[in-house]
Amino acid sequence: MRQSRGLLGLRLALVALLAGAVLGTGASAQAAASRVVIDYIDVLRAPEFRVYVDYLDAAGRPVPKLDARDLTVLLDGEPYKDEVGITQFKKSEERCAFVLLVNNAMLYSDVFEDQKKGLIEFVRGMRAKDMATVIYYNEQVFPLGDFTADKDELITAINGIPAPEKPKEAFLDALIAALDKFPEADPNFPRTRGIVMLADGLDQGLSDRTALANRLKKDLAPKAKAIGVKFYGLGYTVESNEGIQLMSLLQKNMGGYFTEIKTNQLNQLGSYFSKILDSVYGQYIISFVTSDLDSEEQHTIQININFKGQLAESTPLEFQPPPVAGTPWYVILGIIVGVLVGLGLLVGLIVFIAKRKKAEPEEEEEPERECPVCGEPLEPEAKTCESCLRTPHKAELKRIGGDWDGFIYIIAEEITTIGSREGDILIEDPTVSGKHAGIKIDDLKFELADFGSTNGTYVNGKRVSKQFLKAGDVVKLGNVDLKFNLA
Helix, strand or coil: HHHHHHHHHHHHHHHHHHHHHHHHHHHHHHHHEEEEEEEEEECCCCEEEEEEEEECCCCHHHHECCHHHHHHEEEEEEECCCCCCCEEEEHHCCCCEEEEEEEEEHCCCCHHHHHHHHHHHHHHCCCCCCEEEEEEECCCCEEEEEEEECHHHHHHHHHHHCCCCCCCCCCHHHHHHHHCCCCCCCCCCCCEEEEEEECCCCCCCCCHHHHHHHHHHHHHHHHHHHEEEEEEEECCCCCCCCHHHHHHHHHHHHHHEEEEHHHHHHHHHHHHHHHHHHHHHCEEEEEEEEECCCCCCEEEEEEEEEECCCCCCCCCCCECCCCCCCCCHHHHHHHHHHHHHHHHHHHHHHHHHHHHHHHCCCCCCCCCCCCCCCCCCCCCCCCCCHHHCCCCCCCCCCEEEECCCCCCCECCEEEEEECCCCCCCECCCCCCCCCCCEEEEECCCEEECCCCCCCEEECCCECCCCEECCCCEEEEECCEEEEECCC
């Protein structure tokens, strides 16, 4: 009996030893699967550089409590040997900026209230210094104010979103509008930026899923990367899981966080939105100072982290420092002297002209009248010029630049609508809204009106809501330039 128990003990010891070896191997593999991702390097503060880094474990969770001793910074492949600072974002002085996207299409009527509650929990979890803005969308996009750190204002905006009433959802237009909210080159605006949403990833206005995927990957993702915007999405299947795949693709190309929500998890949306904040606040800011980098050349930075004996290496990121500021004193002095001399001459010229005008008797001139259609000078008492009297009530818009340069759109109806998805004139361009603008003909006048487009309507470089057009005016819809002329 003693021998049997001894044999059993030996067997149990061997099993425990083998289990320990397996578990140890698994733990090592998990640790080895940790990864370092460089999100962005801020060069606007040069010679100080700040690198925004995610250090994630095998499960994709941020790893806390790193310090500078765990880091190796490589500049152009060579170790940086001076002092390096490291701060976890949650404890940093820097702010975050979020665009909160709310879907209120009819397809989302069953989860609409859960969606709002989850986003309100997200707002409550934000730090006091962070800021956000709210956009809701169905078949159109509706921005609700500018960025603010006032949580009560944000919660009021979310609660004030009307119940779903439109059948379609413009997923792509909503993302474009969200990206457009972030400035490209403002050193005072938060560098950590994100789009936060619950969606199914479908766009009923774009039936070609392959084309939509290409747009997201080739157009939106590079723009988001360029301005430092991440995608923080929760996916919920309403009609098809194709949209979930598109949202996952966005996260892979933009960075950020994505998870799919099941029906029985909708009452837990608050906790899932909180996980997004954990992901954001778990980021590290690594800072260093150097003036040894040539501003006319591209450089690389790599962050390696050796934490608890396990090494993780980032992919090198290319960057270019800004030109070194500073102008010699003699150049500055020369500029100041030149400005003063120029001002003296200008004042003298103004005084001379004023005296001459005073000496000359003023002649009253009749104001010159112009044709309201073509802008040409009118004969006395004429309402329109002879040319316009002979011209049919038609006009045209001619494309300027791009692959469609020279293409002409005819304006012949009393009201001509323009858009990328619907209208009398269809312009296939991502910056043109589905129903962008229209032109109304009234008494030989052509009135242009914006329909609340995402990227605006401009005449001769000035944004307008309504504007009468003259021959030769340049109309800009999104990024598309058109020259207005009478037909």
